[in-house]
Amino acid sequence: MSDEKRKTYKPVPISGFPEWLPEIRLVEQGWMDHIRRVFESYGFCSIETPSVEALDVLRAKGEVDKEIYVLERLHRDEDDDSEARLALHFDQTVPLARYTAQHFNDLVFPFKRYQMQRVWRGERPQLGREREFYQCDIDVIGVDHLPLHFDAEMPAVIYEALEGLDIGRVQIKVSNRKILTGLCGALGIADPVPVTRMIDKMDKIGADGVREGLSALGLSSAQNDSLMALAQIKTRDPETLKARIESLSLQGDDVITEGVAELAFVLEQLRHLPDHAVTADLSIVRGLDYYTGTVYETRLLDIPAFTSSVCSGGRYDDLAGSYINKHLPGVGISIGLTRLFAVLEHHGHIKAGRKSPADMLVVLPAEERRAAAAETARALRARGYKVELYHAPQKLKKQLAYAEKKGIPYIWFPPFEDGQGHEVKYMTTGAQITADPETWTPES
């Protein structure tokens, strides 16, 4: 190295592409492990699809409005069209559709799978809105028919997954699109999309805001009143739900009746969850156009700073119609893991873990003792501990400070001289006792 200062690129974070320090990553990893365990406990199997799909596949469902990252080889021959254009997937539903169609004959239906992968969207980054983020999806796909039972299983799974993350009380809001779209039809509203989108903002801009918005869309005050009366229904009791819909005098519309029955069934199946955990909320619609029945959204009740949904999904009539000539209805829900994690981290709700996964640091007393210390470390590892052997025979002050900074809770002292025994030090209390690497277990 010369005296002259080397030229360096200033390292800067890439906006929208989050990364964590080890002590935060440890927590995120713990979350993923927990979520995975819950998913598997309900029998969902894991699949992983490539980061990329053919661009045509991603666009097959008509969602061209998504900002898609296209993959390009630097040395691609300009005229070479032999390779399909690839792009990073923006969700896990489209890849699932392609996957299901492709492996249709080898899959067992109803196909229950989970998928925890990164997805990419080129939208403007903001807090809780990244360009690269993890989604944890569960979906169930049926052939021709999919029992409503699964619509009720989704919130049950998600409640368990989120409830174990130490993020306070979680509430899953459930609705059924048939009710609101049925009402739009009954009211003679030609294009229900802008109307439902406005109603979906209830949480954000309030009832008055929605009412104004609906008027601005050109609805009559009678239409407005009907919609608002419906959209403000919020209950977790199926009987109350039915009663309140009946009081709106909407009988006779088959679509609405069907939607109410489905939603009531879902609520009924979720009675085992705590009171706060589930509610029907008729203002929930979801933006995605392919949802046809049950829809979900999730709120954190104890963290007011977190206003957006951390987990949402719904039922769709036909998952893979673009890829296979079969009728495959499904229902799915997705945890926006990175959004959830990043926002909570930003607001100081994530308690940092340790900077190292190691349970203990084995001290290296002197170079001549390295072989013996390494043997001690192996013995402890063989008993299931995560063990780091200090790398150099430096002053103990340095070795202990190293362990302290990394948050390693136990220091193991192998013999410094022949004939001596082992000792272990508890960093939390400072206590140090003699111990045998073959039998020692930490006092709880």
Place this chain on the structure above:
RNA sequence: GCGGCCGUAGCUCAGUGGUAGAGCCCUCGGUUGUGGUCCGAGUUGUCGUGGGUUCGAUCCCCAUCGGCCGCCCCA
């Protein structure tokens, strides 16, 4: 894609028309086999980039890039 705010050490920020500081962090030391506290010493910046005004700009003006927030949409 549209609108607003902001760009000074790794981080949080102060500061002045005459080429810069604090706290935290980091490194080393306070002798002989033991961390966290305390004390002492030390390193770090093209003051986002380019141009203009000026004898002189980090500070004034213009542009540009970048970041953050809101909207759209959504996890």
